[in-house]
Amino acid sequence: MGKVIAREFIWLIVALIASLPLGIVFLWFFGYTREVVNLSEGENNYVFWIYLIGYFASFLGIYIMRFIAISIKTLSKPEEAPAEE
């Protein structure tokens, strides 16, 4: 049980950290790259909100990725034959 908690905690930390650069990738989707400078205050606000949405989407995506992999593996395992009495 303790191992499971430890593994989930590590995954949580990894997801939180990995989402930081992935949020920037999300920004790149909208064309906001390093080259884009001189943004107005309103646009800066907009960029911040997009980054935040991207961050949470990445965090969620990492868990969805894990769940899908786990689900498929679980379903693919052959059912163990019942023990013969």
Add this chain to the structure above:
Amino acid sequence: MHNIKHYINLISTCFIFLFLLTGNGSVWSQAKPKKVIELSPNEVQRINDSIQLATKERLEMIKEKEVRVEDKVVMELNRNRFNTLSRKWWNMPTETDQKKIDKGRYSRYQRPEGIDELLSSPGRIHRHRKEIRNEQNIVVFGWHPYWAGEAFRNYNFNLLTHVAYYAYELNPFTGGYQNFEAIHDFKTSELIPMAHNDSCKVLLSLSCHRAESSEIFFTGTAKVQLNLIDSLIAVLESAGGDGVEINFEEVPYEFKPDFQDFIRELSFRLREHNPNYTIAMTLPLDDTDKVYDLGFLQNWVDIFIIAGFNFHLRPSGVTKGSVAPLFNDEAAIRGSYLSYTQVSNLDSILRSPGTIRSVELLHNETYMNKLLDTLNAYIKASRIENLDYNRYDMGDVLRIIQLYEPLLNNPKVRQSLRRTACKVELAKYYQPEERVNFFLFAPEWDTVPIYEFDVFNGLGGIISKTDTVVDDIVKAIERYTRAIGATHANSLVLGLPYYGAVWQTRGGSEFMGYMPYAQIRNLIRNGEATVRYDKRRHTMIATVSDSIGAYQEIFFDNSTSLSLKIDMALDRKLGGVAVWALSYDHGYNELWSTLEEQVAARTEWNPSTEQMGLFKIDKSNKIHYTIAYQMKRNSNLIFATLVFITIFMTIGFIFSLLDWRVRDVMFYSGAFRIFYLTIFTVLVLVLGTWLGLFQNRIAAFLIGLTLGGILIWVATVLVTRRHEKLP
């Protein structure tokens, strides 16, 4: 033997061919002699007779044709008659009437005659005591037509919330504008900075009039509409404008869906560019075909302006009458009590035709005592017998002077009176047109407070005839309030005219066009016109006369009638008022005062505080954000998030494939393989189309299908071989 038969056949074929080639057997026919027919004289005569008969028949035929032409004329007449009757039957205008309607409808958007001369005279700046506040949530909208030039320098922007610059005249073929000069002025004039200084928004009117233009615009390619939207954004951006007023007239019913789609796209794109842009739209007086579906449009439009003018234009023709009638059912049976307050000198007050109800002298007590002494001295000097009055009551003294003509005309008395400024309330009574004898009590008098003092000294009277008013402002407001729902009535704004409709009365009645308010006022001031008040419709009627007599009638609105209409609009919970057009009162201030009194200084009873407070309109948010609007607005964000999540899901799937058991399950079944490859093919197609690899979709589909099939076959063969090799 066989060879001989063959040669015979060949030779006979050649002969037949030669025969056909030489002209269908004509070689022999030429050699035949021609047969000559000899005619007897009787037979010649018979032939001649038959020829003559044929000529006669032809002549008869021609005559018959002439009869047919006559028939045609009769038929044409009948057809015209039928058209006329059916137009009457269906309440449709004749061609002549249609031309008059078009003149009435579209001459409003043209430069009025004499406007340049009017605007070249010095204007007057209105000084206000109260201004419209943001918390009132009220809309005071005014159009500034491009031909008004620099007249905006006299506008009181503190009493306006929105000014619409008229106009971006749409070129329906391209989506661009037709009047380059007007757009140039919009971009460069000081209208926008001046308005912004007083927190007034400046919109750009987008005008597309006549059904033909709408037809061209809506049947054009999507590029035309996109071009228009881009062009509008560019003009607004360059000028620093705050939105658009959509001024489309006569959109045909069949283009209703196109019109709605266009409004949605326009509104969306404008707000996408700048969420603070205001979108206004002018609604026609009567939308019989329900082209303007307010239930749909209210999601995309902030302000709807009911064109509360041009009521004289009916569906079947132009009728002489009020431009903006306000209905009052009881006007015919009541008498009228006209009251007006005037600031003037005592001399002119004592000569006015009305009854003096109260006088307030605008001087100090010492001056009044001196004046009383002087006037009393003159009364005494006039030696009127048996005179009994209160020497210290100014009212009594003035009444005596007014009644006794030698005193009133005494130059010295006049001099003293002329020097004295005063504020006076005058009153005049008018009997009802249709008197009704009431048994127990008579109805109260209607009260008509008049504001424009100098004009109404010569008020010709009040009329209150009861004839049929087909449509009026109240009905129009009720129609649109029903259409939009009572809760959203505050999005409606009542449009009111600053102009009058001119009718020629000499030699028959004919509609002549429109005249700005200031020009009508000038006519009255110069004594060329007399004024009457139509109490039934709350409209002013100016009669213009020359040495022969009256020759023109102008139906217009002044501060009195406009005040009542503004009152009515705000009492019915509308969002405000609009005026066409702002420069039309150039040189006069009373209409600005009306806006100030009726809107900015308007108060209402506040039941919670039990006090009179500032008039406010309950309006939480001007834009109604629906789910559809939010989805469209954030479609990029939603799409990007979904793509992001899909990428993670795919990565998850690929991770799961690292396990051999998963691979075995996933690729063993043929149905699974077909499923993956179909998805793969669809993906390739979608990506290819997105990247522009496939120009022809059907060809791309067929290529995809063929490739998919080959891939499935190859994959199936490979997997089967692999399985066969397995132990």
